[in-house]
Amino acid sequence: MEKTKQWGWSPQWRKCCRGRKRKNTLHPHKERQHLPVAAEQNRQRWLFAVYKPPGVAWNRVRDAVETRLLRELNAAPAWPPRSRIRFLPAASAGPPGLVAVRVPVLAEHRLVRGPRFTQLKIGAGHRLDVKASGVFVLGVGHGNKILSHLYNCHLSKVYTVRGQFGKATKDFSDTGKLIEKTTFDHITREKLERILAVIQGTNHKALLMHSNIDMKTQEAYELAVKGLIRPMGKSPPIITAIRCLQFALPEFQLEIHCLHETQQYLRKIVHEIGLELKSSAVCTQVRRTRDGVFTLDDALLRTQWNLQSIQNAILNCQLRVKTEIEKTMSHWDGTCAPGGTSTSPLG
């Protein structure tokens, strides 16, 4: 899983520890970890989903969320600076001598030390490329570890893909260099659905092959009944379900459930569907509507990237993430789990 730049032993991290030889202040890094989420002692699954707009790289989205969160966290009122006793010359009116005065320690003042939070560890889940849009899972702090556990659960993702018949381009999308133009009047919905059934069949065979289960056992039957047959390790992209949502020549819309895919692979599938139908097609939109347990309803829009909404989103998704991880891991713990982690995620 993608993690943010490591700030463990970087010079910036060490610099903030310098001069901190006082006994009654908190370690500066402990201050940073205190994100104001309720009941943090339960090792929360700090995961939430945002809606990535098309035309923006995924790391820009991650940085924008981090910047907004930091701005809100730093705007919260800070503790007043510590004070210490100093002996200063008395006022000229009174008797000469030294007077004990309590003065604040300016080295801890906000204007001298800088903002309390300068970085947040926000990790990204399954990435989306620049032209794609949709549900994009991010994890904060401890959620980064849960991201890797979610990755090892190998849950499927759902995309809606729009295509257009009649053109073929170099990079299979409508903004690429045009290679050929074809007619598409002969295409009907039945022909398209026949092709989709063929694709689903071949992919189902690949699914069974890569999930490394002996099909003749009782255990395989139980897994199939629960719907848990899927490759639990590395495998090429597999489409578990594909169907046509809309068909209006020359445009069409498909819904694809897949595993271990990239968005460019889905565009290539659209191109191949065009070739199978003796025409050509380009992909105009790839949009992820579901990533594991996170759906479109959980995804936060740009206007909702603030502390309060993110906290609510985290609390809403926690239980679902926990049950899903438990379900997958408890089944595979007993049996051999190819590609899974040996440590328990339910810390």
Added chain:
Amino acid sequence: MAVWARLAAPCGWLRAAGLLGLRSRGGAARACCGAAPLPALRSAHRLPPWRLRVSVADCAQPSRAKGEACAPRSSLPVAVKQEQAAPETVSDLSAAKLYEDWDDVPPSSALEEISEEEAVKIIADPLLPPQSSTLRDYVDHSETLTKLVHLGVDLSQVEKRQKAGQLLLTLDFEKDITKILLFLKDVGIEDSQLGPFLTKNPYILGEDLEALETRVAYLKSKKFGNAEITQMVSRAPYLLLFSVERLDNRLGFLKNELGLSVKKTKDLVIRFPRLLTGKLEPVKENLQVCQVEFGFQRNEVQQIAFKTPKILTASKKRLRQTFDYLHNIMGIPHNMLTRFPQVFNSKLLRIKERHMFLIFLGRAQYDPTQPSYISLDQLVSLPDEVFCTEIAKASIQDFEKFLKTI
């Protein structure tokens, strides 16, 4: 000075009281013995010689230059000389009175040898570091820095600048900084704005006062009013660092490049003084991009630059992307873009989302001759709620649902 230091030798509690804070001379010893809020750690410990040296030096110069290597070894002879110079001042004070409160322990020389146990028990507080990359180590010991923090200057930003922290430490508040602050107040900057101003431009504190006044006089000679000069200086803090001839050259360059009249150039510079302080090549290049790549006429470019001067300092990639979407995909002609150049300043993503929503609703009409026309500045500048209710005639929930489908 050394009197007090030597008498303090048997009195260990001074160490705990924060020796570096003490400033006063002669009468200190008497007052020290009287006021003892902290527990007195009476012992026969003597202060090592480098300790004496630091306390003396700190009293004399509260603001020390960063990077000044203070080798303890070199302090020994200094302290010794001060010890030897001490007897002259002792006779001024009444030694008998001074010695009344102390135990009958004669003051020992700093060079006397002490046993290992005593040496180990001496608490060595950290000194002012001779070199540091942050001003945090010096702010509590420097009056200048303390007063700047009270003014509102963000030292954490200043210390990141090149040599700015060094400059602040070498300056003295009463002698140098006060007159610059008074000058800035005369120019018209308010008290609450002084802190942020100095954060952005700390180098002005090291400038010559006469030079600054000459530059303000030059601006006044060019018929800029007092309020206008205040506005220019507060929006572009680096303006007064430029010499008179540089300012003159830049004003001339802008006038020639844009081809506007003197009055219009002045108006432009008052509204956007960053043109004067920023780089000049990007301005020239952006003008070329507008004329050659986008195909605007010269008078259209002048109009756009006068209305939204920010285009002249915007990044070319962003300008190209925005123009490409506006002209080729939304189909807006050049004359409409000249009438509403503020679209170039807004975010491309915002324009895209709102345009696609209007297309979805069938309301994307940007031609003023047709009915239900939507002007570009309304498309771009209105907040989301007003845009949804007034322009798109839909609810904000519909807009959010639509955003999740693109």
